Structure formats: C-alpha cells, structure tokens
Amino acid sequence: MKKENHIQQKMFQELSSKGIFDKVQSYGYSYLDKALERNVYPNDEALSNLTAFEHELQEESIGAIDVIAQLNDYGSPATVSQIGGRYFGFVNGSSVPTGMAAKQLATFWDQNSGMQVISPIASKLETVVQGWLRKLFNLPASTVAGFVSGTSSANLCGLAAARYRLLKRQGWDINNQGLNNAPPLRIVTGKHAHSTILKAISILGFGKDNIEWVDVDDQGRLVVDAIPELDSKTILILQAGNVNSGAFDPLDAACTKANDANAWVHVDGAFGLWAQAVDNLKHLTKGLEKANSWAVDGHKTLNTPYDCGIALCEDEDALVSALHMTGSYIIIGDERDGMFYTPEMSRRSRVIELWATIRYLGKSGINEMIYGFHERAAQFGREIVATEGFEVLNDVVMNQVIVACATDELTERVNLRIQELRECWVGGASWFGRKIIRVSICSWATTEDDITRSVKSFENALTECKK
Numbered sequence: 001m002k003k004e005n006h007i008q009q010k011m012f013q014e015l016s017s018k019g020i021f022d023k024v025q026s027y028g029y030s031y032l033d034k035a036l037e038r039n040v041y042p043n044d045e046a047l048s049n050l051t052a053f054e055h056e057l058q059e060e061s062i063g064a065i066d067v068i069a070q071l072n073d074y075g076s077p078a079t080v081s082q083i084g085g086r087y088f089g090f091v092n093g094s095s096v097p098t099g100m101a102a103k104q105l106a107t108f109w110d111q112n113s114g115m116q117v118i119s120p121i122a123s124k125l126e127t128v129v130q131g132w133l134r135k136l137f138n139l140p141a142s143t144v145a146g147f148v149s150g151t152s153s154a155n156l157c158g159l160a161a162a163r164y165r166l167l168k169r170q171g172w173d174i175n176n177q178g179l180n181n182a183p184p185l186r187i188v189t190g191k192h193a194h195s196t197i198l199k200a201i202s203i204l205g206f207g208k209d210n211i212e213w214v215d216v217d218d219q220g221r222l223v224v225d226a227i228p229e230l231d232s233k234t235i236l237i238l239q240a241g242n243v244n245s246g247a248f249d250p251l252d253a254a255c256t257k258a259n260d261a262n263a264w265v266h267v268d269g270a271f272g273l274w275a276q277a278v279d280n281l282k283h284l285t286k287g288l289e290k291a292n293s294w295a296v297d298g299h300k301t302l303n304t305p306y307d308c309g310i311a312l313c314e315d316e317d318a319l320v321s322a323l324h325m326t327g328s329y330i331i332i333g334d335e336r337d338g339m340f341y342t343p344e345m346s347r348r349s350r351v352i353e354l355w356a357t358i359r360y361l362g363k364s365g366i367n368e369m370i371y372g373f374h375e376r377a378a379q380f381g382r383e384i385v386a387t388e389g390f391e392v393l394n395d396v397v398m399n400q401v402i403v404a405c406a407t408d409e410l411t412e413r414v415n416l417r418i419q420e421l422r423e424c425w426v427g428g429a430s431w432f433g434r435k436i437i438r439v440s441i442c443s444w445a446t447t448e449d450d451i452t453r454s455v456k457s458f459e460n461a462l463t464e465c466k467k
C-alpha cells in the first residue's frame with residue numbers, strides 16, 4: 001500500500017484535478033478584461049476590505065480553492081492597475097502580454113537558474129539574451145549579463161565589480177583582505193544620482209560622505225566641465241535617464257574623460273538605457289559603450305513583468321570575482337552557470353519572460369513601443385501646457401514630464417486630488433526646490449485617448465482645488 005501523509009494526498013489531488021489552476025485562469029482572464037478600463041487605483045472599499053487578510057494562521061490546512069478565492073475576492077480589487085494605460089507613477093511600465101504568458105508557463109516549470117545543471121533551459125536563455133542585449137545596447141563583445149531583481153541590485157553588482165577591479169589593480173584583493181586598511185577609492189557622481197546608487201555606495205562601504213558631487217544643469221544632467229580630475233582610483237557614476245526629467249548625462253564626453261584617466265565608469269540606465277535600442281532616441285545614449293558597467297531594467301521600459309533587472313559588465317572577471325562563491329557541491333557546467341553573475345545562488349528564471357518579450361517584439365517592435373512612450377509623453381506635455389494653470393518644467397527628451405501649478409501648495413493639492421479621482425495615477429517629488437507632479441509614460445497600453453483623458457483629470461482636479 002502507498003504510504004502518503006494527509007497533506008501529500010491533498011496536494012497530489014490538487015495537481016491532478018487542476019481545479020485551482022482553472023480557477024486562477026478564469027480569475028486572471030476577468031482581471032485582464034477589466035484592466036484597461038477600471039479605476040487605476042483601488043477604491044476605499046477595496047482598501048478597507050484588506051482587513052480580510054488579518055487573521056491568525058489557522059491550525060488545519062484549508063481548501064486550495066478557498067485560498068485562491070480569498071486572493072481573488074479581496075486581493076484583486078486592491079491591486080493598482082499597472083498593466084493598464086493610465087498609471088504614470090514612478091517609472092513603472094506595464095507587461096507585454098507574451099511576457100506575462102511566458103511567466104505563467106515558467107511558473108509550472110519552476111526553474112532555478114543558479115547553475116546549468118539545475119536548469120539547462122535557463123542557462124541557454126541567459127546566454128542567448130546576454131548576446132541580444134549586447135547588440136541592442138551596442139556594448140563591447142566581452143560584456144556579460146547578470147539577471148537580477150532590478151536596477152537596485154544591478155547598481156550594486158556594477159559597483160562591486162568596480163571596487164574589485166580598482167583595488168585589484170592596486171594589489172589589494174577585497175575578497176580576502178577586506179575593507180579595513182584598503183586603499184581608498186573615490187566616488188564621483190552627479191548631484192541627481194538615483195537613491196539606489198547611494199544605497200549601493202552605503203552597502204559597499206564607500207560612505208556617502210565621501211562622494212565627490214558634480215554639479216548638474218537645469219535638466220539634472222551632470223556638467224562635464226565640473227567633473228574633478230579623475231584617476232585610476234575613481235569610480236565615475238553616470239546616469240542614463242534622470243528619474244524625474246528623463247534627461248541623460250553627457251555619456252560620451254564624461255566617459256572619454258574617465259577612459260583617459262583609467263577610471264571606472266558605471267552607468268545607471270534603469271529605464272533610459274533602452275534609448276539606445278530606438279532609432280530616434282539613440283542620440284541620447286551616445287558613447288554608452290565606453291563605460292565599464294551598466295544597470296538596466298526589463299520591468300520598466302521594456303514592459304516585462306516585475307522582478308527583472310540586468311547587471312551588465314564588460315569586465316567578466318571583475319563581476320564574477322566580486323560575486324564569487326565556491327563549495328564542494330557546486331557543479332560547474334559546460335555552459336553558463338547564472339549564479340556567478342548575481343548576488344543570489346538560487347533564483348527564479350526571470351530570463352524566461354525577458355527572452356519571450358524580446359523575442360516577441362523583435363528589434364522593430366522594441367523601437368516602435370519605446371518611441372511610442374516618447375510620443376505620448378510629448379503629447380502629454382503639449383496638452384498640459386495648453387491647459388490653463390499648468391506648466392512643464394523639463395525638456396521632454398524621453399518618457400518623463402515634470403508638471404507644476406502656480407504654487408507648491410496648489411501643486412501638492414492637485415496631485416492628491418488627481419490620485420483621489422483615480423482616472424490616472426501620478427506621484428510627486430521636488431525639483432530644484434519646487435514641488436512637482438511626475439508623469440512617467442512607459443506602458444505599451446497607453447493610447448492618445450488615455451493621455452487626453454488624463455490631462456482632463458488634471459484639469460478637473462485643478463478646477464476643484466481652486467474652488
């Protein structure tokens with residue numbers, strides 16, 4: 001007689017009946033049907049119903065259908081409609097349907113992309129996508145890719161590689177000798193560097209107080225003439241895509257300076273690196289290939305599902321050494337072992353949906369989709385400027401629009417009111433001492449009508465706030 005414990009029996013039953021999987025499919029389909037038209041942000045009822053999750057963990061296993069139903073009934077209404085066309089918060093992006101579908105298949109596969117021996121398919125796709133990315137971004141042939149959770153992690157990896165290489169050149173092995181008494185490295189970056197750069201600088205022990213800050217112009221671009229004398233002990237951190245204005249540091253001139261001094265250049269290109277793959281935007285990333293490491297997201301501009309960042313480095317030995325690990329049980333494959341390029345050992349195979357998205361779009365699809373973000377951003381800029389009471393504070397070079405009202409107080413109230421109206425969602429920030437509303441266009445689903453409808457919501461919010 002088969003000996004199966006109770007929970008095991010139950011799970012075999014779930015797997016063979018497919019009942020929960022059918023349920024998820026039908027819940028998912030009805031979610032998709034509403035995604036483009038529903039309120040962008042969950043309503044108050046949905047938010048207060050989240051208390052339905054606040055229960056003590058029960059003793060007994062419950063029905064699988066009940067678990068899934070609870071998620072659907074109370075979770076779905078409390079989601080933010082990221083995949084629709086009117087979410088303009090942060091720099092987020094939607095999901096290309098083929099990528100979403102590939103992720104579903106990948107869920108069944110449940111592959112660990114740590115080593116080739118654990119998942120030959122993940123190893124193959126990582127190698128293939130690495131090659132595609134090299135070409136799409138016009139990077140040196142030696143460039144390798146680590147598939148990480150996002151640009152926060154990719155920035156950390158790039159700067160860890162830089163730290164390894166610059167210290168090694170001075171005869172210091174950071175892995176064995178550590179930070180104590182290590183020769184100091186210099187960090188030079190623009191005053192508008194993203195906060196995840198500062199996080200990486202803290203984690204790696206460089207110390208934020210030691211940063212040599214470079215002035216920026218009115219778009220947030222680092223001023224090349226203000227870069228201090230560089231040397232081979234310096235990491236210069238540049239930005240391709242300012243998180244507010246979308247502006248690009250002058251990569252070509254800054255990289256040339258750094259190359260001449262044998263400094264390391266890391267580029268934070270979370271969403272902006274993709275400009276390189278767009279015919280009419282690639283002038284923004286000129287000189288990109290002269291850097292040493294780059295961080296970029298799939299889940300922003302490319303519209304892959306979340307949890308998709310890429311660390312790129314032209315110095316394979318530096319990246320792999322910085323993230324090194326060993327163990328007698330590790331099996332080195334004939335082909336790529338993904339864990340040597342990432343901080344993690346076990347990782348889900350996020351490359352599957354990245355591969356599917358790029359394969360589906362092709363070069364011209366990527367070109368067209370991303371240029372579309374720029375066109376919609378430009379449209380938003382034109383329409384909002386034509387609306388009484390609003391101004392645009394940046395040059396719309398890519399997909400970001402900075403909007404402000406007459407006073408800081410009004411800008412903040414209008415922003416809040418737009419959020420309450422739920423027609424679209426935008427967040428706020430400060431820009432050279434002024435309160436602003438940030439509009440980030442990076443969903444494939446955003447149409448001209450979505451823009452006009454959202455501008456109308458801005459107008460309505462302002463009218464109400466002025467009453």
Ligand SMILES: *Cc1c(COP(=O)(O)O)cnc(C)c1O
Binds near residue numbers: 149150153268270
């Ligand atoms: C979004 C963003 C990051 C952080 O990326 P995550 O994928 O959220 O970790 C870093 N830098 C810039 C410029 C960004 O826009």
